[in-house]
Amino acid sequence: MTDDESDINRHHAAKMAKKKAVRDKILADKTEERGLLIVHTGKGKGKTTAAMGMALRCIGHGMKVGIVQFVKGARATGERAVFARFPDLCVVEASGEGFTWETQDRARDMVLAAGAWQAAQAMMADSSFRMVILDEINIVLRYAYLDFDTVLAALKNRPQALHVVVTGRNAREELIEAADLVTEMALVKHPFRAGVKAQAGIEY
């Protein structure tokens, strides 16, 4: 090692020690464990995918997860094939009709949304679940297929230990205010623009 390298390394160690001290201090008073209300919103990709990643983590820790898909269809997805291997730890309810522009039937969409919300409420009331994912519920709320205030009240009154993950574009401001953890997935670049179609393992 040259003298220069040694200097860089010493400088680096000092800088990292300082960084660690700052970080340790930040983390020292983070002692609370409780169920979080988590929101993934924005126009970018990764909202549902990151929620599925959280489901995966829970399953790995032996924590039971419920997933309610509010607008996604009956299409076989990769994640569902894996989740099916853990029937005691993962329950999936899919309203099964695809996006609303596929059905073009508002009355029917509303009935399905109400059914999905009922399933979600049952999961949230069942203390065996540690996480409930309300996938794309923001879309359903945007079309007013469900009453926003009713949903928000139920989310706020969830059991203390329960994590609830809400996904979908256009999360309402009151939902963001009520949440503990909010990430906006912003679209920087999308392969559809380059003529590439939706592919297994990426989009589903």
Added chain:
Amino acid sequence: MTDDESDINRHHAAKMAKKKAVRDKILADKTEERGLLIVHTGKGKGKTTAAMGMALRCIGHGMKVGIVQFVKGARATGERAVFARFPDLCVVEASGEGFTWETQDRARDMVLAAGAWQAAQAMMADSSFRMVILDEINIVLRYAYLDFDTVLAALKNRPQALHVVVTGRNAREELIEAADLVTEMALVKHPFRAGVKAQAGIEY
């Protein structure tokens, strides 16, 4: 159903039919299937989590995934417990030293980064893999533990069918330019601010 309701439903059906037509047109010329270079960057949460969600999807489709963790440690994560159940479809290489501010040892970090990069290159050259995830490589690149141009060239020259997912804050502009799909996870709200600590199923 009231007349008003019928009107709303008819209007909705017409609007959705139009939306579907626009969408179908957009999708019609998306016929290409090829390996994508995907980047998850930004200060928000969900970068690694969404990459793990993509790994989950691949596994569910029977596609083999390699995951190289460049700065994350040997800590048992939920996802790894699940991935361990699919040894033929998921290979995880963890450099095993935690974040750089934990080690405070630049020389050692560089050796580990070089080893992780070697593992990554081997996976990218092995045609049995359909996806390779380079988790937190952006951090390693930022500290210049690896030569950026070498990494970028390897990513650009990856096999045609291989998806590569790159995660971590501060993705370099040249990497974003080379990528097919880029999402910036923006931090809107973080529970650490409310005194809540990192929890199983959420952070790991």
